[in-house]
Amino acid sequence: MALDEIYKEVILDHYKNPRNKREIPDAELTCSKNNPLCGDEITVYVQADGGKVLDVSFVGQGCSISQSSASMMTESVSGKTVEEVGELSTSVRGMLSGEIEPDEDEFGELVALKGVVKYPIRVKCAVLAWDVLQEALAGEGAAAGTSPH
Amino acid sequence: MAVTERRTAGLDVERVRADFPILSRTVGDRPLVYLDSAATSQKPRRVLDAERDFYERHNANVHRGIYMLSEEATELYEGARAKIAGFIGATDANTVIFNRGTTESINAIAHGWGRKFLKEGDEILLTDMEHHSNIVPWQLAAKATGATLRYISITDEGLLDLSELGSLLTEKTKVFAVTGGSNSLGTFPPVRQLADAAHAVGALLVVDGAQLVPHLPVDVAELDCDFLTISGHKMLGPTASGGFYAKRELLEEMDPFIGGGHMIHEVFREYSTWNEVPGKFEGGTMNIAQEVGLAAAVDYLEGLGMDEVRAHEEEVAGYALERLLGAGARIFGPTDTSVRGGAVSFWYKEVHPHDLATILNEEGIAVRAGHHCNQLVMRRFGVPATTRASFYVYNTKHEVDALIEALGKAESVFG
Numbered sequence: 001m002a003l004d005e006i007y008k009e010v011i012l013d014h015y016k017n018p019r020n021k022r023e024i025p026d027a028e029l030t031c032s033k034n035n036p037l038c039g040d041e042i043t044v045y046v047q048a049d050g051g052k053v054l055d056v057s058f059v060g061q062g063c064s065i066s067q068s069s070a071s072m073m074t075e076s077v078s079g080k081t082v083e084e085v086g087e088l089s090t091s092v093r094g095m096l097s098g099e100i101e102p103d104e105d106e107f108g109e110l111v112a113l114k115g116v117v118k119y120p121i122r123v124k125c126a127v128l129a130w131d132v133l134q135e136a137l138a139g140e141g142a143a144a145g146t147s148p149h
Numbered sequence: 150m151a152v153t154e155r156r157t158a159g160l161d162v163e164r165v166r167a168d169f170p171i172l173s174r175t176v177g178d179r180p181l182v183y184l185d186s187a188a189t190s191q192k193p194r195r196v197l198d199a200e201r202d203f204y205e206r207h208n209a210n211v212h213r214g215i216y217m218l219s220e221e222a223t224e225l226y227e228g229a230r231a232k233i234a235g236f237i238g239a240t241d242a243n244t245v246i247f248n249r250g251t252t253e254s255i256n257a258i259a260h261g262w263g264r265k266f267l268k269e270g271d272e273i274l275l276t277d278m279e280h281h282s283n284i285v286p287w288q289l290a291a292k293a294t295g296a297t298l299r300y301i302s303i304t305d306e307g308l309l310d311l312s313e314l315g316s317l318l319t320e321k322t323k324v325f326a327v328t329g330g331s332n333s334l335g336t337f338p339p340v341r342q343l344a345d346a347a348h349a350v351g352a353l354l355v356v357d358g359a360q361l362v363p364h365l366p367v368d369v370a371e372l373d374c375d376f377l378t379i380s381g382h383k384m385l386g387p388t389a390s391g392g393f394y395a396k397r398e399l400l401e402e403m404d405p406f407i408g409g410g411h412m413i414h415e416v417f418r419e420y421s422t423w424n425e426v427p428g429k430f431e432g433g434t435m436n437i438a439q440e441v442g443l444a445a446a447v448d449y450l451e452g453l454g455m456d457e458v459r460a461h462e463e464e465v466a467g468y469a470l471e472r473l474l475g476a477g478a479r480i481f482g483p484t485d486t487s488v489r490g491g492a493v494s495f496w497y498k499e500v501h502p503h504d505l506a507t508i509l510n511e512e513g514i515a516v517r518a519g520h521h522c523n524q525l526v527m528r529r530f531g532v533p534a535t536t537r538a539s540f541y542v543y544n545t546k547h548e549v550d551a552l553i554e555a556l557g558k559a560e561s562v563f564g
Contacts, residue, residue, distance in 0.1 A: 012562070038503050038519055039533015062533070063501035064563070119507060 010112035014068035019075050020057040027057075031136035035128050037121075040066040044074075044132045051082050053137075058129065065113070065122050070129035072109050082137050089130045096123045160457045166543045168193040168449075179513025182548045187332050187360060187492040187539035188517055189382045192446070196385060199445035203438045211437055212411060212428070226437050229444035230427070236447045237377065238368030239394050245379075246400070246430040247392040247440050251359040252282040254378035254393035255326070257406035257430065258355055259286035265404050267323055269295030274317055274325040274352070276301040276309055277529055278334060281522040283326050283357045296323070303529050307334040307482035307489075314346055322352040329361025329377070333523040333537060334482030335466070335489040337365070344373040353399070359383055363541070364462060364490045366455040369394055385450065385542075386443035389436045400426040407432040450542075458542055462491040465540045469493050469549045476553055481530055491540035494521070497556050500563045502536040508562060509536075512555040514548075 024030075027045035034041040040062030047055040056074045060067060073092075077085045092110055094100030098117045102110070116126045166172050169191045174181050183191060203225060209218035211226045227242075234242040248254060263286075267273070273287050277300050291298050299317050302310045309327075318325060325347040330337050340356055347354040353375040361367060362377070363384035369377055376399070381390030395403075405412050405423055409432030414422040423429040450458060467486040473495050474480060481494040497505055502518035509516055517537045520527045527533060538552055 015563075036520070036524070037534075038501075039527070041533075063503040065503070122503060122507070125503065 008112045008115070010072075010109050011064060011068045014071040014109075015064040018058075018067060018071040021059060021071065022057045023059055024055065024057050029136040031132045033128060033132045033135070035062070035066070035124055037124065038063060038066075040125055040128055042066065042070050042129050042132050044070070044129065044136050046133070046136050048082065048137070053077050053080055053082065053085055056133070058132075060129075062128075063122075063125055065116060066125040066128050069113055069126045072112070073129045073133060076108055076110055077133065085133070085137060089134055092130055093127060096126050160453060160461045160542065162461070162543065162545050165453070166545075168195065169543055170194060170197070172543060176510065176513035176515075182512075182514040182551050184538040184540065184544065184548065184552065185515045185517050186383070186541035186544070187521075187537065189388065190363065190385050190541055191543065192385055192387065192442075193449050195449050196387065196442045196445045200387060200438045200442040203441045208438070210434055222437060225441045225444075226435070229440040232444040232447050233379065233392075233440075234394070236367075236451065237362060237379070237394055238370050240370070241397060243425075243427050244397050244400060245392060245394050246427045247390075247435055248430070249389040249436065250380040250382065250391040251280075251357055251378040251393075253406075254376075254391070255283055255355070255357065256286045258376050258378075258393065258395070258403075259290040260404070261406045261430075262353075262399060262403040263287065263290035263296075263324065264293050265402075267291070267294040267296040270321065271296040271323045272299050272319070272321040273297070274299045274301065274322050274347075276327055276338075277303045277525040278309060278328055278331045278336065278338070278523075279326070279525065280328065280332055280357060280359070281524070282359075283328060283355075284525070287326060297321075300525075301327075303334075303526065307331075307336055309336070309338050311339075311342075314343075318346055318350055318352065320350055322347070322350055324353045324355060326355040326357065328357045328359075330359070330364060330490050330492075331482065331523075331526070332360050332492055332539075333494045333521040333526050333535065335492040335494070336483055337361070337488055337490055340372045340374060344375075348373070360490060360492065363450075365459055375399060381439065381443035381446065384443075384446055386446035387436075387439040390439035390443040392440075397426065400430070405429050405432065409433040453542060461542060462540055463487075465544050465546060465549065466491040466493060468546050469538060469540065469552070472549055472553045473497075476556055478556070481526075481532075481535055491544075492537060493539065494535040494537045496532060496535055498560055498564065500559050502534045504563060505536050505556075505559050508559040509552070509555050512551065512558065514552055514555055516552075 024045035029046040032043040042060035045057045058070045095102045171191050207221040209222040211223040231242040234245045304310050344354040355376040356374040358377045359380040362379050376395045378393045379391040382388040412432035463486045478495040478497045483489045506518035519534050
């Protein structure tokens with residue numbers, strides 16, 4: 001039941017074999033945050049150009065939800081524009097708060113996090129990576145808005 | 150591994166369990182295994198009945214009305230005070246102040262005594278073992294007065310490092326605030342020894358009794374503490390019940406914390422004078438039904454006998470420590486049950502406490518995962534969080550077995 005929903009193979013796979021878990025030493029954009037409730041920590045690195053996300057990575061430590069969410073996030077936003085990332089971030093938050101029934105086409109593997117809705121205290125774990133990314137992109141978003149492209 | 154429940158002389162756990170309606174519920178299809186009494190205890194029927202009876206038959210505001218109901222309510226409320234005072238060995242019932250519990254109590258003490266009497270150059274001695282509610286109010290008082298905070302550190306075994314007392318407890322120390330029982334490590338510091346040490350330099354001893362009063366026989370005269378806080382909801386009573394004990398002269402000289410109705414003697418345009426103790430500290434309509442419920446909880450605990458309560462917890466916690474260590478868990482806090490209570494913090498393999506608590510919940514087991522409002526303790530041991538199982542009068546060794554079995558399931562998911 002709920003156990004299967006929340007710890008779907010996808011989550012465990014991303015937790016045990018995180019994607020893009022590396023530093024980008026010369027990243028233009030980076031941000032770190034932690035969730036003092038449980039000590040989850042995530043740092044996100046972003047290479048962006050012309051309002052487009054070219055490469056995203058993360059490092060951090062914490063529970064399976066926070067770390068798998070970060071891993072899935074890095075895969076799902078690569079190649080998107082800052083605006084598209086913002087939209088996806090809003091959708092993911094909607095899914096985690098139970099307001100949006102996720103569409104697999106839009107969400108891909110992120111759908112695996114849907115079960116977190118049943119554990120309100122752990123929604124914070126799942127959105128942490130997205131909070132960090134959004135803050136990292138805030139500078140680029142402003143730059144993209146004034147960009148001549 | 151199955152064990153036969155060995156009954157301690159006076160505590161028949163199955164009979165105790167039958168007194169707690171919530172313990173017969175299920176979580177999904179599993180029986181509830183409640184291992185979070187350090188957060189809040191469950192309530193026996195007697196406490197629930199006492200609160201209901203108060204509302205159904207005696208409800209009125211206290212110390213106000215000139216009518217029978219109000220007199221009955223006042224009698225029950227003041228009777229609760231006398232009952233709780235007796236439970237902790239306070240000979241003067243009016244030295245027990247009612248409020249919502251330990252957090253409000255320490256705020257009342259740090260505000261009413263701390264801000265009035267502390268000044269620049271004075272020191273407040275705390276320990277790294279304190280709950281945030283015995284740190285933050287003192288930080289606020291220090292900021293307001295210019296006093297300085299000092300901390301006693303924790304040994305690797307999870308005890309207070311008392312070798313530091315000599316250098317940290319000095320004539321500058323005006324107040325020493327210490328836990329009577331750590332809510333994450335389980336440690337029981339030697340309160341009487343600390344009281345003597347504090348008094349030797351002229352400092353007051355404030356004891357956070359949230360994890361002490363529910364679990365050990367307590368006598369404030371024997372402990373010689375100056376303040377002792379009580380959280381009723383952790384000792385089978387209703388939420389927002391309890392308060393604090395203080396030596397009478399301190400209650401007389403300190404300031405009130407909450408201003409409002411009843412706590413005054415006379416109000417003038419520019420100033421007011423205070424009601425007598427304990428009214429001085431009980432502004433506004435109080436938690437009347439809750440304190441009446443707490444008195445019923447005290448009756449219940451006295452019926453069990455606090456020595457039996459202690460013996461039972463020591464046995465169950467000892468068994469839990471043995472089985473957790475056997476399963477390869479890392480324990481935070483002393484493993485010698487003679488210096489610790491029933492709160493057992495651990496880290497199992499590499500499973501994050503949040504993941505572990507979620508898996509345990511699937512098995513009907515309620516534990517706490519997080520920093521337990523003990524961030525200084527977490528930092529001391531280099532972990533972001535721990536999983537904590539805490540035991541009380543209604544917990545059994547079978548429940549410890551259920552916990553250990555569920556750990557195996559967590560390992561199979563995350564291992």
